[in-house]
Amino acid sequence: MLLGxxxxxxxxxxxxxxxxxxxxxxxFASAVVFAGAAQLVIVQMLAAGAGVVPVGLTAGLLNLRxxxxxASIAEYLRHLPRRWRLLLAYLLTDEAYAVAILxxxxxxxxxxxxxxxxxxxxxxxxxxxxxxQLSTAAGLLFxxxxxxxxxxxxxxxxxxxxxxxxxxxxxxxxxxxxxxxAGVLVFAALPFRLGLVVAIVFxxxxxxxMARRGRRSAVSGSGR
Amino acid sequence: MSTPVxxxxxxxxxxxxxLYRYAMIGLLARHSLPGxxxxxxxxxxxxxxxxxxxxxxxxxxxxVVFALAAPKPLAAGIAALVAWxxxxxxxxxxxxxxxxxxxxxLL
Numbered sequence: 001m002l003l004g005x006x007x008x009x010x011x012x013x014x015x016x017x018x019x020x021x022x023x024x025x026x027x028f029a030s031a032v033v034f035a036g037a038a039q040l041v042i043v044q045m046l047a048a049g050a051g052v053v054p055v056g057l058t059a060g061l062l063n064l065r066x067x068x069x070x071a072s073i074a075e076y077l078r079h080l081p082r083r084w085r086l087l088l089a090y091l092l093t094d095e096a097y098a099v100a101i102l103x104x105x106x107x108x109x110x111x112x113x114x115x116x117x118x119x120x121x122x123x124x125x126x127x128x129x130x131x132x133q134l135s136t137a138a139g140l141l142f143x144x145x146x147x148x149x150x151x152x153x154x155x156x157x158x159x160x161x162x163x164x165x166x167x168x169x170x171x172x173x174x175x176x177x178x179x180x181x182a183g184v185l186v187f188a189a190l191p192f193r194l195g196l197v198v199a200i201v202f203x204x205x206x207x208x209x210m211a212r213r214g215r216r217s218a219v220s221g222s223g224r
Numbered sequence: 225m226s227t228p229v230x231x232x233x234x235x236x237x238x239x240x241x242x243l244y245r246y247a248m249i250g251l252l253a254r255h256s257l258p259g260x261x262x263x264x265x266x267x268x269x270x271x272x273x274x275x276x277x278x279x280x281x282x283x284x285x286x287x288v289v290f291a292l293a294a295p296k297p298l299a300a301g302i303a304a305l306v307a308w309x310x311x312x313x314x315x316x317x318x319x320x321x322x323x324x325x326x327x328x329x330l331l
Contacts, residue, residue: 007314022227025234032238037269042237044276046225048283052233062272063241065265070248071257077249089246154296154324155317157280158303160273162316165307167270176267181278185290188283195283196275203271204264211263 005095005128006135008036011155012043013139014146018153019047023140030136034129035093037163038062044156050196057197069097076104080118088118091125099124171214176207295327 009030016026021043033039038059045055069092077085100121109115146152168174180203187195187202225233248257281297282290291297303320310316 007317021230025227025230028231029234029238032234033241034238035241037273038237038241041272041276042234044280046230048279052225052229056233056236058272059237060240061268063237063244064268066241066244067247067257068262068265070245074248082250085250086246089249090242092245092249151321151324151328154299155321157277157300158317158320159313160277161300161303161320162307162313164270164273164277165304166311167273173267173270177270177274180271180275184275184278185282185288188279188288196279199275199278200268200271203275204267207267207271208260208263 005036005131006138008040008159009132009135010139010142011159012036012039013136013141014143015040015043015047015139015153015156017140017143018148019043021046026140027133027136030133033059034090034132035063035066036132037094040156040159045196047153054194054197058200061197061200065094066092069094069101073097073101073104077118079115084118088121088125091122091129093125093128095128096121096125172207172211175210176203179203179206293331295324295331298327299324 012030013026016029016039017023021029029039029042033042041062042055042059045058070089073092077088080088103120104117107117109117143152164177168177180199183199183202184195187198189195190198248255277300281300282288299320302323303316306319307316
């Protein structure tokens, strides 16, 4: 898991430098935002000259999935004091969620024993946090020594391609991806790079439409 | 984008992300998410990543440049093949970068 985080963090650091972000600000983003995919997306859009509104909207949409994680893990954290819940919420990333929810589901709470599973969650979350900060710093350090003609920032869209093949598992996700990429070409002329946000929303609608179509044909199929 | 604007933007995105994370754990612990939001969240990542890749490959400064026989689209095609076969991020990056250098050298 950590092995996957390190190149991500370094890539973000290198990409941030290529997009002209000051070093301290790039590291600040890793601490405040602490969401790898969104940070890579921000860097990619800044490099393409996008404005505040499209970048903010895209990052806000992309991070919406954390609401799902929050909803899913909430029942296990209900007994904890507020400071614990604030801290664990801050550490709730894709990876921390995956590890913690598995742990919570695999080890049921024993009657009469203190529930210490949140320490496990905290341990994973904090380790991931530290790894992310350090790998960002490493990327920022090495990024300056890499000449621009190496096109190292092309590794960012390549990362998205790799993630896409993992995400396009069912028809609705495939429809969302295809419609969003077509939408980028159709809406490219919109000002402030708003075309990207419009294209993503277009993709979401296509995904929802395909899911609905799938359900309807499943219902009529079972009726036969 | 100027540094203060970027700082404010990153701060806003960070705050929003924290609110997403804390919303159900701390604020609405007794509520559940509506079904449509749940469904929508599944398509956000594929739609966003696909849109970003398409934009990087075929849009330059707000203009659509649809040339498939250019180094970046060709390299992206090779990377997609490798991603599909290996399902790994690192092999995909390695193959994509190698293909990019090769096509820049050839074309």
